[in-house]
Amino acid sequence: MRSRLLLSLLAPLVAIAFALGLAAVVLLAVDVDPVEAVGSMLDFAAQPASVVSILNRAIPLYISAIAVAVGFKMNLFNIGVEGQYLLAAVIAAWVGAQFSIWAPLHVLAILLVAAAIGAGYSGIAGVLRVRRGVSEVISTIMLNFIAVGLTAWLLSEHFRERIPGDLNIKTPEIPATGWIPNANWLLEIFGLRPPNNSELQGFIFGAALLGVIYYLLVWRTRFGYELRASGISASAARVAGVESGRMIVRAMLISGAFAGLVGMSPLLGFFHQYTGTFPVQLGFNGIAVALLGRNHPVGMALGAVLFGFLERSSQILDLEGIPKEIVTIITGVIVLAVVVAYEVVSRVVQRRTIQAAARAAEARPVPQEAAV
Amino acid sequence: MNLRKAALYGGAGLAVVVLVEQATGVGELTSSGTVGASLRLAIPILMAALGGLYSERAGVVNIGLEGMMIMGTWFAAWGAWLYGPWWGVVLGVLGGAAGGLLHALATVTFNVDHIISGVAINILAAGGMRFLSVIAYADPATGGGATQSPRVPGLPTVDLPFLAGGSLFGWDTPDLFGGLERLGWPVVSDLGGILRGLTGGLSWLTVIGLALVPLTWFALWRTPWGLRLRSVGENPWAAESLGVAVYTMKYWGVVISGALAGLGGAFLVLVQANIYRESQTAGRGFIGLATMIFGNWRPSGALGGAVLFGFADALRLRDPAAVRALLAVVAVGLAALAVRAVLKGDPRRAATVGGAAAVFGLVFYSVEEVASEFIFMTPYVVTLLVLAFASQRLRMPAADGVRYRKGEAT
Numbered sequence: 001m002r003s004r005l006l007l008s009l010l011a012p013l014v015a016i017a018f019a020l021g022l023a024a025v026v027l028l029a030v031d032v033d034p035v036e037a038v039g040s041m042l043d044f045a046a047q048p049a050s051v052v053s054i055l056n057r058a059i060p061l062y063i064s065a066i067a068v069a070v071g072f073k074m075n076l077f078n079i080g081v082e083g084q085y086l087l088a089a090v091i092a093a094w095v096g097a098q099f100s101i102w103a104p105l106h107v108l109a110i111l112l113v114a115a116a117i118g119a120g121y122s123g124i125a126g127v128l129r130v131r132r133g134v135s136e137v138i139s140t141i142m143l144n145f146i147a148v149g150l151t152a153w154l155l156s157e158h159f160r161e162r163i164p165g166d167l168n169i170k171t172p173e174i175p176a177t178g179w180i181p182n183a184n185w186l187l188e189i190f191g192l193r194p195p196n197n198s199e200l201q202g203f204i205f206g207a208a209l210l211g212v213i214y215y216l217l218v219w220r221t222r223f224g225y226e227l228r229a230s231g232i233s234a235s236a237a238r239v240a241g242v243e244s245g246r247m248i249v250r251a252m253l254i255s256g257a258f259a260g261l262v263g264m265s266p267l268l269g270f271f272h273q274y275t276g277t278f279p280v281q282l283g284f285n286g287i288a289v290a291l292l293g294r295n296h297p298v299g300m301a302l303g304a305v306l307f308g309f310l311e312r313s314s315q316i317l318d319l320e321g322i323p324k325e326i327v328t329i330i331t332g333v334i335v336l337a338v339v340v341a342y343e344v345v346s347r348v349v350q351r352r353t354i355q356a357a358a359r360a361a362e363a364r365p366v367p368q369e370a371a372v
Numbered sequence: 373m374n375l376r377k378a379a380l381y382g383g384a385g386l387a388v389v390v391l392v393e394q395a396t397g398v399g400e401l402t403s404s405g406t407v408g409a410s411l412r413l414a415i416p417i418l419m420a421a422l423g424g425l426y427s428e429r430a431g432v433v434n435i436g437l438e439g440m441m442i443m444g445t446w447f448a449a450w451g452a453w454l455y456g457p458w459w460g461v462v463l464g465v466l467g468g469a470a471g472g473l474l475h476a477l478a479t480v481t482f483n484v485d486h487i488i489s490g491v492a493i494n495i496l497a498a499g500g501m502r503f504l505s506v507i508a509y510a511d512p513a514t515g516g517g518a519t520q521s522p523r524v525p526g527l528p529t530v531d532l533p534f535l536a537g538g539s540l541f542g543w544d545t546p547d548l549f550g551g552l553e554r555l556g557w558p559v560v561s562d563l564g565g566i567l568r569g570l571t572g573g574l575s576w577l578t579v580i581g582l583a584l585v586p587l588t589w590f591a592l593w594r595t596p597w598g599l600r601l602r603s604v605g606e607n608p609w610a611a612e613s614l615g616v617a618v619y620t621m622k623y624w625g626v627v628i629s630g631a632l633a634g635l636g637g638a639f640l641v642l643v644q645a646n647i648y649r650e651s652q653t654a655g656r657g658f659i660g661l662a663t664m665i666f667g668n669w670r671p672s673g674a675l676g677g678a679v680l681f682g683f684a685d686a687l688r689l690r691d692p693a694a695v696r697a698l699l700a701v702v703a704v705g706l707a708a709l710a711v712r713a714v715l716k717g718d719p720r721r722a723a724t725v726g727g728a729a730a731v732f733g734l735v736f737y738s739v740e741e742v743a744s745e746f747i748f749m750t751p752y753v754v755t756l757l758v759l760a761f762a763s764q765r766l767r768m769p770a771a772d773g774v775r776y777r778k779g780e781a782t
Contacts, residue, residue: 328503
């Protein structure tokens with residue numbers, strides 16, 4: 001049991017090491033000292049402003065990873081997180097700007113709208129899969145592009161706030177009751193004093209709560225048990241009375257609800273309105289984080305922080321004349337390397353299990369009846 | 373689909389288009405300019421779709437087409453900048469093929485999930501090409517930068533002699549189809565416009581791209597190699613037991629897939645833009661994937677889908693008002709199908725199709741202009757609708773996306 005834990009930790013570490021090694025080779029090829037590059041990245045990341053930025057980047061990535069992981073747990077591939085969170089963010093931003101009520105309720109209302117939009121949009125893929133047999137991979141790819149079009153259309157035609165002289169396309173600002181206060185005090189507990197203009201987004205607690213909810217839902221409820229059972233063997237689960245169609249729709253709805261919340265931390269903690277500069281690609285990077293963290297709530301948190309670190313520290317590389325896209329390359333390589341590493345590790349484990357079983361069988365003489 | 377049937381559908385389609393043009397006064401639908409632009413916009417989609425076809429016929433789902441196409445655009449521009457446009461084509465194809473090789477290595481040799489590998493390749497290609505741009509065009513004197521290449525020489529275009537007024541040994545031949553188009557007679561001029569668009573201003577890469585459609589059909593359905601490749605996509609275990617080198621065939625499929633996506637990227641750079649820009653592909657790899665599904669994993673279907681989506685894109689660029697007329701075309705076409713369903717005694721089908729026709733008709737009457745975002749969405753919506761409502765007619769390769777390991781056959 002312990003060796004299995006070790007092996008499952010080994011795979012992501014090997015993948016990260018491989019990706020960094022490859023990045024080092026690439027950097028050497030363009031005459032950059034990789035040790036120096038990593039050194040300046042780490043120095044830069046240790047600054048308080050960077051710590052805040054890394055965590056702020058990790059929050060939506062973590063939620064995105066959870067959304068993907070819910071699907072993964074039953075062999076569903078929700079590539080549509082990207083579209084789900086963008087559509088949810090633009091609609092929630094507009095709805096949130098329409099009224100102002102008691103602050104906690106206002107925030108909750110916006111979150112609920114976002115989760116509902118995400119769930120509804122993802123549910124389309126679930127229903128198509130169950131009713132019409134359409135692969136959720138293909139339908140969510142199509143729905144991503146449709147969401148991008150819808151978001152652009154809603155923003156420019158319906159939700160746009162027209163201020164004379166202002167050419168930026170954006171929704172009206174959400175009133176202050178809909179903002180999530182910062183969590184800088186959390187850093188101060190740890191003795192870090194963030195600079196004046198940097199705020200740790202308060203939704204970090206929301207993300208942590210979502211991680212706990214994800215854990216309880218998947219590992220501590222009957223629904224989670226049926227979800228995992230369907231993921232391991234759909235036919236066995238069906239025999240045990242789990243209706244696979246209903247499970248697929250439910251899993252997609254829950255995955256989409258998580259996905260809808262991905263954009264909420266930057267929206268309610270920083271932008272307070274949906275603009276053209278709203279972060280994109282969080283959905284795709286969430287897939288990478290879920291793979292790296294192997295759908296585990298803690299593993300994904302570590303993965304999200306790692307990706308936040310890579311993104312943030314890439315900025316210092318640019319200043320030093322090193323192309324910061326090396327970080328995107330590292331991201332892509334990690335995704336590939338980690339799945340290859342898991343594959344290799346699981347083959348090793350499988351071979352060992354077979355060998356152990358063979359040894360056990362040799363030690364015990366075969367009963368006569370069994371040979372007949 | 374046999375020739376008579378194709379001619380019948382083509383004729384009926386032309387009649388509907390001409391009718392709508394006369395009724396709405398929009399002349400853009402069949403002008404040679406629109407048709408030529410449709411063709412230019414269709415070729416990259418077609419290349420990606422054919423690329424997806426080779427890969428999926430060999431049983432490997434390829435959502436990395438977009439990334440491979442991005443690699444194609446970058447290397448095509450780089451090659452053209454260094455050595456001239458034809459070398460650009462070669463390097464673009466090789467760049468895409470390199471992406472395909474990576475996908476093959478991950479999915480076939482290392483047995484990685486096809487979707488995950490595709491997602492990773494899309495991430496890698498976008499970052500990797502940006503990285504290469506920063507290095508290759510670091511010197512501002514090149515005229516390029518982090519997000520674009522210098523201007524590169526494009527490929528020459530030709531007008532076919534006699535049909536579209538091209539020159540033959542220095543003699544300017546008459547422009548037959550162009551003349552017909554300029555007459556302004558209904559039907560005759562519409563036909564002239566369409567044919568002029570198909571025969572004039574052709575890039576050699578367009579000709580090559582179109583030729584790849586029958587070539588793909590021949591290679592996959594009329595050669596032993598093609599049979600083996602398809603058998604690997606249908607039932608790799610049976611193929612293995614008959615002595616087919618399954619891994620090799622999958623490698624062929626995926627690498628050719630990348631090469632074709634790269635060719636599509638090269639087309640974008642060397643025919644459409646004469647420059648490499650970041651996000652130039654704009655999701656065309658995914659449109660290609662959609663087109664391949666829409667075309668039922670067949671070359672002729674891919675051609676049809678690519679032309680349809682290219683046409684919608686061309687109308688958006690040339691005359692947004694014409695897109696509204698397109699809605700009327702769709703409405704009339706669907707109404708005709710509904711009538712046919714009634715005649716065939718299928719009231720349920722007639723009701724569905726008739727309802728759809730009514731919806732398109734209503735939209736046509738109620739909107740002034742179709743927002744460009746909706747045209748952007750067209751290929752994806754159409755594919756989703758086809759998947760949802762005509763999936764009985766689609767048949768993907770049986771072992772498409774299955775992770776296969778050698779020696780599992782029982």
